[in-house]
Amino acid sequence: MNPELSRREMLALAAPTAFVTAGLGGVALAADHAGHDSAVMASFKAAHDGTLYTLPPLPYDYDALEPHIDAQTMRLHHDLHHQGYVNGINRTIAAVREMSGSGEIDGNKLSALQRNLSFHGGGHVMHTVFWATMGPNGGGPATGPIADAIAAQYGSFDGFKAYFKAAAMGVKGSGWAVLAYEPLGGNLITFSMNDQDTKTMAGSIPLLPVDVWEHAYYLKYQNRRSEYVDAWFNTINWDAVNAIYSMSAKPRG
Secondary structure: OOOOOOOOHHHHOOOHHHHHHHHHHHHHHHHHHHHHOOOOHHHOOEEEOOOOOOOOOOOOOOOOOOOOOOOHHHHHHHHHHHHHHHHHHHHHHHHHHHHHOOOOOOHHHHHHHHHHHHHHHHHHHHHHHHHHHOOOOOOOOHHHHHHHHHHHOOOOOOOOOOHHHHHHHHHOOEEEEEEEOOOOOOOEEEEEOOOOOOOOOOEEEEEEEEEEEEEOOHHHHOOOOHHHHHHOOEEEEEHHHHHHHHHHHOOOO
């Protein structure tokens, strides 16, 4: 068995990672095909160097999101937590290659590797999109094509905001709330994610995630997640969300 597994082969080996692989890779492929060039694409391209997954730099200064998200939280969250997921997925991929090359597939080890790919891969993809879809002078109602899609799916921006916040508040412990594009039906979907295990419809592309792990907000908001989510809405970069949406959504005909 070839020890040099492609990312496509790894996807077949580890089904729970379908969302994260399609989420980041699918957007990047669509953007490359369209010749799209943006700050969002720069972040996505910086998330993998062709050999290893890598930590993309923040597209703004650590203090750029204040007063909504403080600089110390941003520094710790990006430099330490996100880097940890990058290290974790690279270690896991190396272990998958080693096991594949040996020709001996241990079922228990394979199951553990699948969980690690989902967890660390989910962490890397979700954080990459999280940083890219925030920015200074953000917030307000959605604008552009994503605003029309939100109104069609949720009735109004206020309806979406209430639904999305409920998803964020409904996470038990650590996790995310995510607005994603589901390409089969051409729909927007909003869901809660426990931890970073990306168990949802394969191929769905994250457009707008909010991290509700306590490390994302505890220094400033302690246990007041509701206040943090309200503040996060003031950081959304709708131009960035529209860039991902335009790269992801297929014209419906």
